[in-house]
Amino acid sequence: MELSFNREAMTDALQRIVGAAEKRLTMPILGNVRVRPGETGGMRLETTDLELAWSARTEGTIPAECDTTVSVRKLLDVVKAAPADSDIRAEVDGERMSVGFGGSRFSLATLPGEDFPDWEAGAIGATVVVPQNRLRRLLEATMFSMAQQDVRYYLQGLLLVATGHTLRAVATDGHRLALSEIELDSPVEGRIERIVPRKAVAELRRNLSDDDQAVQIGFAEDQIVFELGPAVLRSKVIEGRFPDYERVIPTDLPATLVVEREVLKQALTRVGIVASDKYRGVRMILGPEGCQVLTHNADREEAQETVEASYDGPEMEIGFNLGYLLDVLNVIETDSVRIGLRDGNSSILVQAEPPGGSRYVVMPMRL
Template sequence: MQLTEASRDTVLKPLTTVVGIVERRNTLPILANVLIRKQAEAVEFIANDLEVQITTRSAFGVGDGAQATTVAARKLLDILRALPDASQVKMSLDDNRLTVQAGRSRFALQTMDAADYPLVNQAGQWDASFSMSQKALRELFNQVHFAMAQQDIRHYLNGLLLVLEPGKVRAVATDGHRLAHAGTALDGQTATLDVIIPRKTVHEMQRLLSDDEQSSIQVDVSTSQIRFRFDHIEVISKLIEGKYPDYRRVIPDGYDCHFEVSRETLQAALQRAAILTTDKLRGVRIQLGEHLMRLSASNAENEEAREDIEIDYPHAPLDVAFNVTYLLDVLASLKADTIRWSIQPNTSSSVLITLTGDDEFRYVVMPMRI
């Protein structure tokens, strides 16, 4: 029985959208599959890893009947990618096998029963709902995502804190050595709620969201789930349970020594200095003096790198070291021409990086010993 018929790109686009969360190794073999559901001309592709589920909806079904099956997601993706761009693709389901035809090419794939596919049970009630532009949400995630922990035993750090306040939404991420904070105004948002979004879900949303200010996204939040709906796509994710650290206590507010520096100039200098650091010791030394910022790095082979940057710095001298990766991460994520450093000389305290004209973005990096 024929399921669908459409151009290769028409089928490839929704499949590519969902296949990103499919793991190559799964405890449940069916999770390596994509669920295909057809009702008349409406076709859904669904992928699920038990933590996050992505659904896409298209209109290239054939016939009036309803059909559903699951097939190896990456196999189907590889087949479609290998077909000529202008191919017309037909998919049919017969005797528990999915047949994919395009011109003189024909593939028969084993399937698994759609009834065995573990779909996410959606929350019965959402505690908060709001809409915003896809670009605004993508930029919010982009400004903080790099500070999330990776496989930390403190599981609540392996995600992003989403803070809802009346008229505002904030995003916070920290791995215990650095903290990134960003926020944006939100019309019509009245709820007060804090939730932790898993790292994988954040990265998938960064991949899927567009930079179009005119394209909106609907976000629904409960205490256990978050749902994103946009562009015929639905993403439902579990939330991480746990008590997130009080980010307000980490962000310093008493620093009275500030200077501005070109983001690109500093980024390029740090990239050059990082060449002579090692994987185990990624430290770069920063010395601040009158109108000068000196960056230096060395390694066990007694090799050294040094860069001088002119700055407007009339304050007391400071000699401190930071993980160069932590500094490069934030510089790569920002679009501003100039960044603002705030420090407290004669202490071994953190540095606060902010943006001129953006009171919401704050990035705190703890010093290190080298």
């Protein structure tokens, strides 16, 4: 069986879907891409790790009876090695796929396509459509707050909430919380909530473009589907009850600190040179003169920065994890930030100045 395809088209398709292939190879076929004819012509490529799955359409000629799998990473490396804009020919014969261009030939092992795990598609109950750049910004504004290795498995994902004209993303690891929302062009009936796993969030973010091309989000009972033109990402959702995040967001904060974002970011970065590698703690002293940032470590090394800022409230001292504050400052895009405080033992609320569609809660730290 002979196949042919263009280098650029195949490279783009494989790069989109390679992230779903299983790296630990608990089942060898999970490291492969399934190659078979598309429903409307061309070629259909599929990868999965059983938790999420990519499918992509690409141009090419393929026999109707062809259904095989081959290592997605090896095939991608071979295709990328071909000369620019070249046409590549492949031949499937038994348990081998021969790929060639110019004077180069590669023989790759294959496994039958019928052995590739089928992804059972759930019934889509509701859909929303958003521009890719808007969804990308929503993910970037929140995904850093997802838990990484927490026994509370529902924290190892991103909560998506669609209601009315709003799509909201929420992430928390129990020490900080990030919430951001964007406007939908068409309203959603009722309220839809799904917790999207960390890997699916990362895969989606990696494949979103920075333009206004549409992405359609489909909500099934136990799955979520993202359609990005010729590529479709399906993911299981995390079952469980996400924390009541609205109760965590502090309100009626009597003290307010307004500071230039880059100035505070650079100050935190500098004091971080001597901050404890384990705790990464810093103290902020707030008063009429503005803000001081201090830290020390077990070797009794110290660092201190005076930050010019506008502070309205009582004198206060509060400690934080340095990395948590920097993560927030890295995603806020305005020149200034507004920090609302209650006292030295309560969580703070960080927002852009002027406030926009994102809010960030950071718990204090005892130092």
